[in-house]
Amino acid sequence: MTYSDYDDFAWVYNRYWGDFSVRALPVLEQLVLPHIPCFVVWQQF
Numbered sequence: 001m002t003y004s005d006y007d008d009f010a011w012v013y014n015r016y017w018g019d020f021s022v023r024a025l026p027v028l029e030q031l032v033l034p035h036i037p038c039f040v041v042w043q044q045f
Helices: 003-017 020-031 037-044
Strands: none
Touching: none
């Protein structure tokens, strides 16, 4: 199996879901990350 076996799927994924992490990160930063102890400590520095 080579990378070219995934090319069709990669194109569809990138086209429709590729920017999901860019849109989801601000939501995660507000709703989830403040409740993780290591993130709270990291923000204090």
